[in-house]
Amino acid sequence: MSVPVSVLSRSTVLKAVLGPLAALVLIAILNSGIIPPYQVYSVGIAAVYTVLVLSVGLLAGWAGIWSIAHPALFALGAYFAAYGSTHGWSLEAVVLGAVGCAAALGAFLGGAGARFSMLYVALLTLAFTMVSLEVMGQWTSVTGGDQGIPMEKLDSALGLGTLASAGTAAQYIAVGVAGLALSVAALARPSALRMRLVAAKSHPMAARSIGIAPEAQSALAFAVSAAFAALAGVLLALVVGFVSPDPFSLALAISLIAACVFGGAGTLIGAVVGGAYLTWAPAAAEGVGVPQPILQGVVLIAALLFLPGGTVPALARLARRLLRRPATALPAPAEPFTDAVRPVPAPAPTTPELLRLDGVGVTFGGLKALEGASMSVRAGETVAIIGPNGAGKTTLLNVLSGLVGGGRVEGCVQYSGTHLLKTRATARRRLGVGRTFQHAETFAELTVMENVLCTRRRVTPQQRADAIELLESIGLGHVADRLPDELPFGLHKRLDLARALASEPELLVLDEPFGGLDASERTLLARQIVRQQERGTAVVIIDHVLDDLFAVAHRVVAFDFGSPVGEGDPGTILDDPRVRSSYLGEGGARGELPPRDGTERPAVRLDGVGHAYGGVTALRGIDLTVPLGSVVGVVGANGAGKSTLGHILHGTLPPTRGGRTAAQGLRTALVPEGRALFKTLSLRENLEVAAYAAGIKGAALRARLDATSEWLPPRLRERMDVAAAGLSGGEQQILAVARALMARPDLLIVDEPALGLSPAMVDEVYGRLGRLARDGMTVVLLEQSLGRAASACHEVVVLHEGAVAVQGEPADTGFLARAEQAYFDGRDDAAVAAVQA
Template identity: 85%
Template sequence: MSVFSRSNLAKAALGPLVAAVLIVVLNAGGVPPYQAYSIGLAAVYTVLVLSVNLLAGWAGIWSIAHPAFFAMGAYFAAYGSTHGWSLEVVVLGATACSAAFGAFLGCAGARFSMLYVALLTLAFTMVSLEVMGQWTSVTGGDQGIPMEKLDSSLGLGTLASAGTQAQYLAVGTAGIALAAAALARPSALRMRLVAAKSHPMAARSVGIAPEAQSALAFAVSAAFAAVAGVLLALVVGFVSPEPFSLALAISLIAACVLGGPGTLLGAVVGGAYLTWVPTAAESAGVPQPILQGVVLIGALLFLPGGMVLSLGRMMRRALRRPASTPANLVELIEESPQSVPAPAATAPELLRLDAVTVTFGGLKALEGASMSVRAGETVAIIGPNGAGKTTLLNVLSGLVGGGRVAGSALYDGKPLLKCRATIRRRLGIGRTFQHAEIFPELTVLENVLCTRRRVTAHNRAGAAELLERIGLAHVADRYPAELPFGLQKRLDLARALAEEPELLILDEPFGGLDAGERTLLARQIVRQQQRGTTVVIIDHVLDDLFAVAHRVVAFDFGRPVGEGEPGKVLDDPRVRSSYLGEVGARGELPCRSGAEKSAVQLGGVEHAYGGVAALRGIDLTVPRGNVVGVVGANGAGKSTLGRILHGSLPPTRGRRAADGELRTALVPEGRALFKTLTLRENLEVAAYAAGIRGAELRARLAETAEWLPPRLRERMDVAAAALSGGEQQILAVARALMARPDLLIVDEPALGLSPAMVDEVYARLGRLAREGMTVVLLEQSLARAATACHEVVVLHEGLIAVRGEPADPAFLARAEQAYFDGQDDFDGQDGTPVVAARG
């Protein structure tokens, strides 16, 4: 297996071959002199557009600095030709100077937004062009500077400006530039650039530094632009400031969009567009800016990926069939490698955390967390939503972001916390992500290969073998968007395993997978155990998680609260209470009438996201005036069910029936407040959305403000970001009340709050229930729901596992059993199991 396939070499040879044929035609006089000049100019612009095109398509950077690099190359050539510089010195000087400035811009802009990069490159162009205009002793100022001949120091002869030799050189250079870009497509350089562009955080996890990639891409792109400038000076024979205005930057971006960012043929289309659009505008009798604007608008509306890319995608969709499960999936599942016993207590420690604390502003996501992992051990981390599990994994992989980390962590005896994420990959730490954060613009094979700095034949063979082992060999040349979610999760795992990590970190790998895929994943984890890999894994699918774990550590409120063997850890009262809460006295609730009228009914409701089932066969009635609690672990389907009850999410299957003109309001998980707006403005936005204006708005605002606690009523003109978490939750509920809903749905009302604030939030929700409002609480804590609801529904993996009234003494035991494994093992009155959700 070679590094470059025959097809890639053929594509690379196509550019020089076409250029050679074109040179022969030009030399034979087959093209009129004026058209020959236009062809030479089109070749110059092809190199220039290629420099911008690949920077945008591969690195995701839209630059306005390229007119300055283009001018730099042209002025280098003109000045050098009048001072006895050789062709080689001119090219090397222009490319080195431009590459240095490009690397600076790429490194400086990589840490900021696209708007910042645009402003930075715009400022650079303005300053550069002004300097060139004022530096009259070198550039000639507004009068320009003539271009004379250039001698080659390598004995290649003398190159006269504005002649046929210059045109031949431009065409030949364009062909070579296209060939170089074609050879770079299958290289690690392009893969790593695209990876850093499409998902910076995931790129860091595989050892790719986005800042370094941006600096490298900008430097190479600037050097190509400088070469185009040298060619322009040779073809035109004179250099003046006019061709390098900011209008050229806009035209370059338009040419890239028209041809297609990241495509080689798109650069040729863009070069031709820049060359002949003035002639086309003159022939059509319209100003050139109008014609360019119409073409650009048409491309954005009808060919958003550019001509080449859009047409290529349409052809690929027409020719390819949807990806399916590989034929050998059954064999992969039926292979049953022997489980690996836990390492001995005397096994060396691979990882140790001591008093690790992570804070985001005033929020402590981890607080004094300490634990150790032995070499070859698989440790499962469990805990309710907000317990700090993902933050712990981010600490291990160096992806904490804006959080402040304190404490100490040792990996294989070496300090870990001060190492960058890219270095941790080289230390032997690999990780997956909860939502399979893969690189969408790379194929399945390239997603694995991009972890390497160089792509060799050996690396390609190793990647192919890994994909075969994971069950992805049949889709190696597909893009992630063409794959179902289960295969995307497998690809995320394959990328993490690409360099045989010593420590494998898995973030909810079982989430969203069906039973067969979960079994396959468990087998793959066991294979890694056999290879001696240490695994740290978090998930909410406890039965699958416990099947592969040697030891389980339970977290709550950012610190470990218990640990033990998988079959025994849930017997620890502290661990159970972290999920279920402590059952207390039931709050005061309104009495339920004998003839209850339903607010909303669901019948046979199912919902899936991209083929991943979130809800299955849900039949549920929410009676008016009642408080219904929907309880389940993270990922059980609570939020999806809440959105369907709200009416904002239509189910994939089944029906939702509401009673008359039912007004519903949803308080989403995480509150989703407008943090920069004041309390008053947050409430007013909700009123505007409900169509409330004028006097009614003022009356509704005063009414809702009375529901708020006094400390919030007195701070109506304070930004929402200044409130505590509990105060923000109360404001989020108040915002929902602005529409005077008949049905209020609150998703995770206690998430991230202190016990005192939880009590206050629930007290205010209870007050709403006593005033006659129908309330649905989506909760992780069974105990909290039991003390605040008339009826509790337990969800497990998208199914209703059990439902009943918390006032029934036998119900809580049944609900607790169903919460963890989806099974209700208690018999009903007829002696049969009430429910058996798993199967």
């Protein structure tokens, strides 16, 4: 489909005109005398509340901030108007003063609240309203205290005449201003302002990577919303003719939120519905003979239960269903690339360095995620970063993009003559650093086009045309008006790349861009990287799909345990013994394993199992039998499908294809990657939670707890009341295994037992797992290290891109050599040769 190049589409202009046009029609009706005077007054009040609900609803819908401060900002505008009218201020001075003061207060609240969670923002705005209401009551010389203050006439400094309060003219003005406010909101909807607000709300970290500061966006959004609330307050004073504290209580804050939810937060018509709801709810409550709070509560509960998102969005969905046309699949663009990928030649050694890292380290508490990292990247060079899971690769990319979070960073990073570590994350985009994420962190509430345009502070026709050209070049032009959630995974990843390319970066940082893509999609992505090489863009890329990674890389740097362990060209890097060891681990002597009984009775059998997450295929055609009493190792690089296979073996994840058969009465337990402990609970409480989940209580729980505690090392048994967060990484891993043992499983599945541990702790964890196997437990180890698995398992299965590449017993002659080759490229040449023979 074609996307309009103009900033304001015809539909946007039409929506913007509808507000003032409806206001003019309504004013004409009011002026005709058809409506009784008391209802004319109610319409004026409804117009005031429409502006107020609009200010709260758009702040919540676009910026994700629910405010309890708006009654105070509303009151500020009203008191400003009343005080100014009695002291000779002009109409323009009153409006500008009220709007300006409210905007300044709103900017403060938004900026301060952006540092906290939603709960603390609510408490901050609640405190602001409580203090403001107290000031109104005590500052009698300005507000009149509980007695209030009357409104008088306001003269226009621009010669527009005199405006009397509490008259029909004031009511007409309120209606007209409400129409204009709706028009301004309609014009803002396709603007960069709204896009950046939604981006900051949807995904703050991804927003920072494209130069959007969530704190600044929150301050801006709150300032604009506060200005509209104060304007509504000025209108209220004009329509009512008298200002007192009564209308601005905390009950109004609750009613405002209810009105926004009832109408639909973030919608324009929803603001009109919410304004009418606030105006006529008291009369409706009186008409049915129930207190107003009860009626409002019932209406709000009904809206939340039966009209999720609000009345207007619910009715819109109903209308779309009734008028729905047959669903159409996403059109597929022609894919022009069929030949092999050929990267441009590497830049000459004399080419200036664009990026240099010297002794970079990152520490999270006592954990060193990166240590002594030093490397360089020339302009136009593509450098691949490889290494096992936990080697520090993503931490390195986060250092470059300024997204380390709570980590302490040391060392020096020079980028194009700039000390990058001293530069804010949001400023690095302007310096020319673009970033993608491992899981394609796009902005779900923005369309594909808006995901690209939100990288700009202002959207011009030329920028929109450039965005269309970029989307077409990357194969997304046909889905420009779709939301990311409507796209298959491959297009989702392309969108992440398109957003990174929108500002034509000099340094492109890619985090596992090939992960989860099929062969044709990986070829297309490789083509995009080659295009950037042709433009002279430097690329730093990490991935575990080594074939495609090496096809575009000029140089490879290998990491392990947070430090570089090797460097070279793609053709020779894997010949480095240190690099191979980082992936495959040290084989060593095989530990003592329990003998198998020879019956090979299956604990779990998988037949033709496949699994997909959305459009991503994680497993393909897995045939696997785990015999009772055996130790089976499932080995593969990150993204090979090990964790998915572990969850299917555990029985918590049903496969999308194929079947799982388990021995009768088999009890299984899974120790997930990362341990997933309850860090704030003690060791004992972590174990008790597992027992409760298994239905164990009372005396049985105490007995099970005593038995499991005996399995723990003495240093943990002595600290059963210490919080799990106080343990070392290895101790946490042992506790995670112990927690799984509370269910007395027949089959124990442990995902990445050595992740992030020192060699000594790896030996201890594996030693305890070996003891469980010798006691008769069936164990499945999901590992990245082939050497560790070979030394601890009866049988090893190597996964590559979701399929079994090779399977056998480590003791068999030649198996480890075949497994090493299959680990990296998925091929088992020996098996192929045997079949051909």
